Amino acid sequence: MSARWIIVAAAALTLQACGRSDPGLDQTGAGKPPLPGQQETLLPPMKIATPKGWDGKTPTVPKGFSITPLATDLKIPRQMLVLPNGDILVAEGSGGTESKLRPKDFIAGYIKAKGKTKVKGGNRITLLRDADGDGKAELKTVLVGGLNAPYGLAFVDGTLYVADQDALLKFPFQPGQTKITANPQTVTDLPSQINHHWTKSLAASADGAKLYVGIGSNSNIGERGLDVEQDRAQVWEIDRLTGAHRVLASGVRNPTALAIEPQTKALWLVANERDELGPQLVPDYLTSVRDGGFYGWPYSYWGQNVDPRVRPQDPRKVGKALVPDYALGSHVAALGVSFASLGGFGGAFAQGAFVGEHGSWNRQDLSGYKVVWIPFAGGRPNGKPVDFVTGFLDGQHARGRPVGVAFDPAKRILLIADDLSNTVWRVAQAQ
């Protein structure tokens, strides 16, 4: 009898091998991506690309482009902001205050840490200046320190806005300044209990009147209870001067980056979708943000596809769930978005968005770990994503992991924050 059970157990334990990806399945682009059936294996498919140094190598860029490390030895660079004078601000840090609730949390934390840098987050904003345009920042200085896991950055009207993991802060600031000594003022507190998804993404509206903040969920799919999801998985619209906010969109599991599309001035975001439904569920997405829109989390994904793991279920909310505009692929972990403006790089890279894909753990065939280009026309996506910067992987190891991306139309360069090698990369057109 026990022998039979051993066989059953062994079969069950090897179930994770069933969580294989179909390599022919293309889950990118506008329109509904193919969504395979839900696979809840005993163990989720897992793969961690362990770190490996660049050893003098650089990421791969398309023909006609060059890439250089603008700055190295940062302390977990995440998002960046290009100032009107060309200076670059880099938010560095790592947040989250969640306690471990289950045995799984200890194991998952250990596994995920294997794919991350050992460096401690800087909790600061570093200013980079490359005035001579040689691709190396000759000035690298701490603009302001003592922050609490800063992530989103915006500059409007002589004021620098910083989205810490618990509050939206503002500093009086003039481009050219290399040090902020003034104390920050709080524009508004941001939801920060637990902070499972701690990053607070930030963008200013085109007219500068509003600030948008993306607030991630407090769990994968509500497994910490739905009461802790109050004010989570939302995009807030904040009045820049008063700090008053309203919920612009909800049901977005983790809106990791926000950006204004330059033609239509519409707000777009990239979001990370849920884990543990299989290696090819659920695709992360890029979408314009509809005012009042509900995007499904946690009850459903990609419109009305119900997630059976969430109880109590809410068919009424499922019925209202919007379909995102553009699929980026499952578990690519999109963490950065920046639109090409003022003609971009020209040619095939004139109109569209760059998306930084950090890569994730929940599939055995590594996906993401690159920066893709999404062509736009008339303010809407117009075609499949194109690999723009690759080479972050070397076999089963990762040399780098892209996070934030920032296009600077004045210099026609793209900046990429890499939080594994703690580098900011600079992509320029070759001379």
Added chain:
Amino acid sequence: MPNTETSGGGATLHPLHAILLAFPLALFSAGLISDIAYLRTAVIQWSNFSAWLITGALVFGGLVLAWGVIAAVFPRRSSRRRALAFLAAVAVMWLAGLINAFQHSHDGWPSVGALGLTLSILSSLFALIAAAIGYSSPSARGIVR
């Protein structure tokens, strides 16, 4: 050390082995109760309790299992047949519990669900069976060496 060859009235398990078995017996059963509480309320903390209870049961159950293997190979306190019956019950209990620990690592409802509940019932039941074999004395149950 009692002479087990002649002390027909002794229990099947060494006292320490018996104490170790008390843990999975209590923890798997408690896990079953908190599983039922989760399925009735959808309050996730019950599922979290179950996950820890099952983990604790596996730690102690693993020691019981290892000791059971040794006792079956070198039966001193009882017959080999009896030692094997005990081992089989503990093995089923522990393997069902192991699968259940993975099942309970799922997020949300399937952390318990029908499979988790079934496995909790199975672990609890076989912990009881193991206890019934292990805590009884062979002679009292009329089993002759």
